[in-house]
Amino acid sequence: GQLNRAAKEDKKLYFGSATDNPEWNDTEYVRILSNTANFGQLTPANSMKWDATEPEPGVFNFTGGDQVVQLAERNGQIMRGHNCVWYNQLPDWVSSGTFTNASLLNIVENHCSTIVNHWRGKIWDVINEPFNDDGTFRETIFFNVTGTAYIPAALRAARAADPHAKLYINDYNLEEAGPKATAMINLVTALKSQGVPVDGIGVQGHLFVGEVPDSLESNLQAFTALGVEVAITELDIRMTLPATEALLEQQKQDYFNVISTCKGVSGCVGVTLWDYTDKFSWVPGAFPGQGAACPWDENLNIKPAFFGILDSW
Numbered sequence: 001g002q003l004n005r006a007a008k009e010d011k012k013l014y015f016g017s018a019t020d021n022p023e024w025n026d027t028e029y030v031r032i033l034s035n036t037a038n039f040g041q042l043t044p045a046n047s048m049k050w051d052a053t054e055p056e057p058g059v060f061n062f063t064g065g066d067q068v069v070q071l072a073e074r075n076g077q078i079m080r081g082h083n084c085v086w087y088n089q090l091p092d093w094v095s096s097g098t099f100t101n102a103s104l105l106n107i108v109e110n111h112c113s114t115i116v117n118h119w120r121g122k123i124w125d126v127i128n129e130p131f132n133d134d135g136t137f138r139e140t141i142f143f144n145v146t147g148t149a150y151i152p153a154a155l156r157a158a159r160a161a162d163p164h165a166k167l168y169i170n171d172y173n174l175e176e177a178g179p180k181a182t183a184m185i186n187l188v189t190a191l192k193s194q195g196v197p198v199d200g201i202g203v204q205g206h207l208f209v210g211e212v213p214d215s216l217e218s219n220l221q222a223f224t225a226l227g228v229e230v231a232i233t234e235l236d237i238r239m240t241l242p243a244t245e246a247l248l249e250q251q252k253q254d255y256f257n258v259i260s261t262c263k264g265v266s267g268c269v270g271v272t273l274w275d276y277t278d279k280f281s282w283v284p285g286a287f288p289g290q291g292a293a294c295p296w297d298e299n300l301n302i303k304p305a306f307f308g309i310l311d312s313w
């Protein structure tokens with residue numbers, strides 16, 4: 001079967017995976033990742049983040065990100081760039097620096113403009129995880145120093161650096177109706193009314209088995225109604241270990257539901273797995289006791305979820 005079949009037949013939809021350079025020591029992993037019958041799109045899980053790309057002020061390192069781009073180009077896969085501005089995986093000089101409003105905005109603009117210019121023609125998560133779950137702005141170094149000014153500054157710098165890049169704001173827990181989704185709607189509405197460039201809302205899709213929110217479809221519709229596209233950018237569906245046959249069947253249904261929902265919403269342009277195999281999933285590290293979140297198991301064998309994805313196309 002071909003996971004990426006719909007993406008091939010309907011050029012508006014892509015199906016992809018995150019990947020991280022150290023994983024490529026595993027040749028079978030790379031073979032499955034590079035097969036465009038499986039994936040038509042890649043996202044670097046780490047190698048375009050701030051700590052990797054600008055470890056010292058004004059000193060840029062494109063090595064890891066270039067390698068992901070080269071792999072995608074060799075395979076004939078499109079790329080999502082991830083990310084320009086996020087509170088995590090920052091170098092110390094940013095996370096622990098002392099800034100004025102103007103100096104930090106300058107740093108944000110220079111960072112975004114440099115990486116978006118270097119990796120042109122991509123879809124970009126320009127802003128990652130700006131919100132708390134209650135819909136207030138996350139108190140990051142960026143917010144604490146500039147208020148919300150860093151958001152339009154980053155987006156405008158990205159647009160100027162590459163007019164063809166698709167510029168996204170990306171966050172988790174946007175699948176359910178509630179204060180966080182409302183905050184995203186309010187932010188994008190305000191940005192658009194001020195003429196700030198924003199092309200998409202990224203719905204990460206870090207979900208828990210049996211708990212795909214019913215509101216996913218109406219949320220995606222509410223987002224696209226703002227005049228932006230949406231994508232499921234980091235899909236994985238975790239469970240409390242150990243995995244059982246029943247949980248894996250539920251997971252198959254959940255993958256089916258999420259991808260069918262994207263397919264059914266015009267303006268939902270694609271789905272990206274946050275890596276495709278339990279072998280390299282971030283879930284067990286981030287959520288102790290949980291895992292088995294991906295459609296391939298830790299031995300790179302397909303799970304029931306693989307067929308849920310296949311059926312959804």
Ligand code: XIL
Pocket residue numbers: 020045046128204234282
């Ligand atoms: C994760 C990576 O997968 C891990 O390898 C890393 O240690 C931490 O970050 N939301 C995001 C991603 O936007 O960048 C995160 O990726 C997962 C949560």
